[in-house]
Amino acid sequence: MNRQQMLSQVEDIIRHTLKQPDVCIFEQTTASDIPGWDSLSHMTVMVAIEAHFNMKFSFMEMISMSDIGSLLDTISSKQ
Amino acid sequence: MKRFVTNAVLLLTISLVLDFGIGKALEYMYFANTSGAPGYVLNHAVSQPYDAYIMGASGAQRGYIPSVISRELGMEVLNTGEAGTNIFHNYATLKLVLKHRTPKLIIWDLTDADYFYRPDAGKTGMITPYYHDPDIKELLYDLDPLNKLWLCSKIYPYNGKILSIVSSYVSKPNAQAAGDKGYHPIEGSINLKMRSQYLRQFSEEQSFIKHRSKDEAAKDALIRKYFHAFIQLCRDNNIRLIAFHCPKAPLNSQIASTPLISEELRAQLQHYNIPLYSIMPGQYPEMNNLSLFFDFSHLNHSGAQVFSRIIAEHIKSELK
Amino acid sequence: MSLVSVLYLIFLGMVLLVYYALPQKARPYLLLLSSWAFYAINQGYYLFVLLLSISINYLLCRGWAKHGNRAWVAVSILFNLALLSFFKYLPAIFGFTSLPDGSLLQQIAIPIGLSFFSFQAMGYMLDLHWSGKRQVASMAQYSLFMSFFPQLLAGPIARGKSFIPQVSKASCFNYADMVSGSRRILWGLFKKVVIASNLSPYTDVVFQNYNDHQGITIALAAIAYFIQIYMDFSAYSDIAIGSARLFGYRLMENFRVPLSAKSVTDFWRRWHISLSSWVRDYLFLPLQYQTRAWGKAGLTTATMITFLVIGVWHGANWTLVIFGVLHGIASTWESHSKELRAKLWQSLPKRIGNVLSNLIVFLFIAASAILLRSASIGEAIAIISRIAGSSPLYLGSKQLLVFAISGMLLVFGIDTFKGDIPIDEYIGKQPKALRWALYICLIIALPLIGSLSSENFIYYQY
Numbered sequence: 036m037n038r039q040q041m042l043s044q045v046e047d048i049i050r051h052t053l054k055q056p057d058v059c060i061f062e063q064t065t066a067s068d069i070p071g072w073d074s075l076s077h078m079t080v081m082v083a084i085e086a087h088f089n090m091k092f093s094f095m096e097m098i099s100m101s102d103i104g105s106l107l108d109t110i111s112s113k114q
Numbered sequence: 115m116k117r118f119v120t121n122a123v124l125l126l127t128i129s130l131v132l133d134f135g136i137g138k139a140l141e142y143m144y145f146a147n148t149s150g151a152p153g154y155v156l157n158h159a160v161s162q163p164y165d166a167y168i169m170g171a172s173g174a175q176r177g178y179i180p181s182v183i184s185r186e187l188g189m190e191v192l193n194t195g196e197a198g199t200n201i202f203h204n205y206a207t208l209k210l211v212l213k214h215r216t217p218k219l220i221i222w223d224l225t226d227a228d229y230f231y232r233p234d235a236g237k238t239g240m241i242t243p244y245y246h247d248p249d250i251k252e253l254l255y256d257l258d259p260l261n262k263l264w265l266c267s268k269i270y271p272y273n274g275k276i277l278s279i280v281s282s283y284v285s286k287p288n289a290q291a292a293g294d295k296g297y298h299p300i301e302g303s304i305n306l307k308m309r310s311q312y313l314r315q316f317s318e319e320q321s322f323i324k325h326r327s328k329d330e331a332a333k334d335a336l337i338r339k340y341f342h343a344f345i346q347l348c349r350d351n352n353i354r355l356i357a358f359h360c361p362k363a364p365l366n367s368q369i370a371s372t373p374l375i376s377e378e379l380r381a382q383l384q385h386y387n388i389p390l391y392s393i394m395p396g397q398y399p400e401m402n403n404l405s406l407f408f409d410f411s412h413l414n415h416s417g418a419q420v421f422s423r424i425i426a427e428h429i430k431s432e433l434k
Numbered sequence: 435m436s437l438v439s440v441l442y443l444i445f446l447g448m449v450l451l452v453y454y455a456l457p458q459k460a461r462p463y464l465l466l467l468s469s470w471a472f473y474a475i476n477q478g479y480y481l482f483v484l485l486l487s488i489s490i491n492y493l494l495c496r497g498w499a500k501h502g503n504r505a506w507v508a509v510s511i512l513f514n515l516a517l518l519s520f521f522k523y524l525p526a527i528f529g530f531t532s533l534p535d536g537s538l539l540q541q542i543a544i545p546i547g548l549s550f551f552s553f554q555a556m557g558y559m560l561d562l563h564w565s566g567k568r569q570v571a572s573m574a575q576y577s578l579f580m581s582f583f584p585q586l587l588a589g590p591i592a593r594g595k596s597f598i599p600q601v602s603k604a605s606c607f608n609y610a611d612m613v614s615g616s617r618r619i620l621w622g623l624f625k626k627v628v629i630a631s632n633l634s635p636y637t638d639v640v641f642q643n644y645n646d647h648q649g650i651t652i653a654l655a656a657i658a659y660f661i662q663i664y665m666d667f668s669a670y671s672d673i674a675i676g677s678a679r680l681f682g683y684r685l686m687e688n689f690r691v692p693l694s695a696k697s698v699t700d701f702w703r704r705w706h707i708s709l710s711s712w713v714r715d716y717l718f719l720p721l722q723y724q725t726r727a728w729g730k731a732g733l734t735t736a737t738m739i740t741f742l743v744i745g746v747w748h749g750a751n752w753t754l755v756i757f758g759v760l761h762g763i764a765s766t767w768e769s770h771s772k773e774l775r776a777k778l779w780q781s782l783p784k785r786i787g788n789v790l791s792n793l794i795v796f797l798f799i800a801a802s803a804i805l806l807r808s809a810s811i812g813e814a815i816a817i818i819s820r821i822a823g824s825s826p827l828y829l830g831s832k833q834l835l836v837f838a839i840s841g842m843l844l845v846f847g848i849d850t851f852k853g854d855i856p857i858d859e860y861i862g863k864q865p866k867a868l869r870w871a872l873y874i875c876l877i878i879a880l881p882l883i884g885s886l887s888s889e890n891f892i893y894y895q896y
Contacts, residue, residue, distance in 0.1 A: 094720060098719060128874060274834070
């Protein structure tokens with residue numbers, strides 16, 4: 036899977052879990068750019084991504100992701 | 115750094131100029147009010163001569179009727195009681211009065227708070243406008259050394275008073291503002307639903323003098339300095355000083371017969387030969403009636419009439 | 435020495451003068467020594483508790499850096515919790531505070547600031563652990579982070595990540611920092627002296643004699659008390675942040691217009707941010723991570739535990755436990771009812787929806803503030819149940835109320851216009867004439883309508 040495909044899959048997950056069908060994400064997008072993505076919904080998004088890509092994040096990985104780019108880095112490092 | 119300091123100095127200068135202007139305006143309006151209304155009693159006390167002054171806090175203001183006492187004694191009496199004050203206020207009042215006239219008599223409503231400092235009975239806001247007077251200035255500096263700094267502000271002596279000062283200047287106070295020469299009657303009688311709260315208040319008041327912290331002891335020393343100075347001032351000027359204390363509502367026989375002045379304070383009065391009359395409802399059956407009280411510590415108008423007659427008798431016999 | 439006192443301002447001025455007179459390298463040491471002197475002036479021998487906490491926590495950080503073993507982290511957390519328990523919770527749990535007077539144990543008052551610097555120490559250790567980098571600040575840097583005097587007594591709770599790099603950064607005299615810091619301090623003094631201190635005689639009288647009052651008076655006093663705590667604590671934070679800024683340090687913002695919150699969860703993102711973000715990062719997120727497989731039950735568990743800790747952080751009293759639980763329930767309900775609420779608000783015109791949600795949050799917080807004020811649950815219930823009755827409206831001294839309200843009109847008015855940006859930045863954007871007019875008004879208001887008696891900040895006791 037190339038990075039672009041991964042980005043679009045993550046975008047789908049975010050749109051679905053946060054119920055924000057119009058949201059668009061880029062490598063530089065951070066949680067604060069996306070409406071509804073706060074500390075409460077963060078874990079819901081993470082769990083959905085874990086389930087989709089069939090992997091587990093460690094706590095440190097989860098809190099050190101600063102933007103979508105670093106999320107994609109973490110996902111690809113686990114595949 | 116230069117720019118910051120310049121701006122800071124400029125801001126400070128503008129503020130001080132404005133402070134001076136507003137302070138002067140407040141001063142003018144404040145001293146124009148000689149009605150004797152609460153908060154302005156000192157202005158009245160220094161503007162008109164009286165033979166005798168009632169001094170104390172809210173107990174005096176609510177319990178001592180000058181007209182009743184005047185009738186018995188045949189002298190002009192002014193009640194200078196102001197709520198929440200203590201001996202600091204009495205001392206300042208006497209100092210200021212003495213600049214104009216030497217009274218014959220001071221009827222002193224005394225409580226333990228004149229000898230043991232209590233934060234809720236240490237108001238000095240009525241004194242600060244008189245900071246020009248060297249004696250009052252010395253007192254204010256003594257009460258709080260920071261007053262040396264605060265009093266650089268011309269507004270500060272009138273802190274929190276602007277509404278009252280301006281409104282009483284614009285709409286001149288009416289004749290009733292001063293009550294009956296400083297006595298302000300209250301109607302209504304004690305709410306017995308608050309009995310338990312009053313009993314708690316009584317035991318707190320009885321015990322607050324027993325355990326003094328280091329800070330409180332320091333404040334006590336200050337308050338005693340002025341307690342002694344007040345008495346000395348009376349002695350030096352041949353002013354008769356007769357002390358009383360207002361009774362508490364006799365909720366039970368213990369309260370009715372407990373002297374409300376501590377032994378230590380009574381001993382001090384004895385030392386100076388100052389007569390003290392404890393008007394305890396247990397000993398004065400006419401006071402042993404709850405309907406004479408507005409709340410636990412204050413008499414209502416009927417109570418004040420009974421009480422004033424009793425003390426007038428005592429003063430009369432003392433003066434004979 | 436309260437931060438709203440002439441003594442503090444003199445102390446601050448003196449330290450500042452020496453600070454900029456010293457060579458840059460010596461400056462952090464001056465700050466460290468003055469911080470310890472400041473603590474000793476305020477707390478006497480409790481300075482040794484602070485020094486003990488710094489030394490042990492630092493040794494544990496070094497231990498972790500050397501061995502990289504999780505046990506160091508665990509010991510550090512246990513040590514800080516033990517220190518907090520010893521001073522703050524054990525006396526209450528074992529009823530020492532109600533022992534007859536004169537007992538030694540009764541004199542174990544909480545060292546002021548303990549709740550704040552202990553949380554800083556735990557946060558620093560967890561950050562170290564999670565970053566995986568085995569780099570610990572120098573002893574001097576760490577000590578200053580733990581004891582920097584503007585924030586020492588009541589926060590904002592600093593984070594090592596943002597504070598420590600500032601210690602080594604060269605701090606030249608900076609005009610913009612000095613102006614911002616001074617604005618902040620002036621704004622804080624105004625809020626404390628003109629609003630909080632003028633409201634406190636009213637709330638004191640009503641809550642101390644709650645048996646005399648019912649209905650609207652109790653409701654009004656609860657609202658006044660909430661505004662009083664808000665003004666008191668945000669004023670304290672302004673003075674702390676402003677003082678730090680004078681030395682070139684930036685502390686975390688602690689309040690972001692909390693009255694504009696449209697949900698309880700939103701309120702906690704705007705109120706005491708240094709505490710709420712601390713519990714979010716070091717407690718809520720790890721809990722949520724651990725319980726993520728449980729779905730909504732996991733979120734509920736993490737939320738409830740987090741709010742319980744926020745409640746108990748304020749002190750050892752059942753009223754604070756209930757306070758935490760209530761806020762936990764509200765926040766949980768909000769996270770579970772997001773869609774339902776969104777639909778509800780969409781059915782109303784936007785402006786009405788906003789005002790209504792604002793109002794609901796405001797009333798909820800004001801009602802729960804009664805718990806912060808009450809000495810026991812019995813008292814809280816007695817006070818709340820009296821809201822239902824009716825008695826004549828009692829307003830206390832109308833003069834003080836007018837002063838407080840005029841202060842509130844200015845502060846809340848500016849808050850509405852400025853939005854989420856800090857006040858000093860907002861003032862900086864105004865034309866010069868307006869800026870100066872505001873400074874002069876604020877300065878003149880202090881002696882004119884401010885209550886200048888030296889009272890402590892409410893948040894000192896936590």
